[in-house]
Amino acid sequence: MSQLPSSSAVGEYSQTERETLIRLAHAAIDSALHDRPMDLTAPTPHLEEQRGAFTTLHLHGKLRGCIGYVLPVASLYKTVANTAVGAAFEDPRFERVKAPEAPELKVEISVMSLLFPIEPKDVEVGKHGLLISWNMRRGLLLPQVATERNWDAQTFLSETCRKAMLPVDAWQRGASIEAFTAEIFGE
Known part of the structure; x- marks a missing residue:
């Protein structure tokens, strides 16, 4: 493997x-x-x-x-x-x-890892996964998604909002942003 x-x-x-x-x-x-x-x-x-x-x-x-x-x-x-x-x-x-x-x-x-609050400026592509919540909607993307799709941090934040069916700028308008890390392995 x-x-x-x-x-x-x-x-x-x-x-x-x-x-x-x-x-x-x-x-x-x-x-x-x-x-x-x-x-x-x-x-x-x-x-x-x-x-x-x-x-x-x-x-x-x-x-x-x-x-x-x-x-x-x-x-x-x-x-x-x-x-x-x-x-x-x-x-x-x-x-x-x-x-x-x-x-x-x-x-x-x-x-x-456990979730922790994060500021948008501190999001690191390839290190963090994101969970964005707002008005009873939540979207989660694993750390590897942004890397695989070659996204920058702002795109990662926007796409996590999109996954939650939120406006793509919800992360700039008061949505809760939490991050996590993950140990990733596979075959």
Whole structure:
């Protein structure tokens, strides 16, 4: 498995733990496809810690699904299993993954830091992900999105507003702006 560059300075997960989580994501998708129960025993104590995470699926280099939790809702290994199944079968932007596609899926996992308030001038493309909230609407973009699309910080802020179905300048008009970092790895 190749390792994607991390957008977190910490890099707290070992290569073995990263590979374990990627295998777990594939196993969860396979179990759901074939309606089989899955053993969700914690592989290591470190992976039992509660963390927010997103699982992103790619098929032949194109986005195939992405689901996650910015806040911790369960232990990391359970969150990865749940978000992998969600990305494969519940992302409303895509049809459900079919059995012939599953072996071709590439998994990317983003393990989230806690959210923190940030000023627009302090947003760093490639380091921060964003959550913008205003009037009951919220939009979130992972750190790698701005890098992959070659956006500057202002475009990143505007596109996060667009994702929330807000005016693209809402970040300049009082919307709440929070950031996070993520340890990102995949195959």
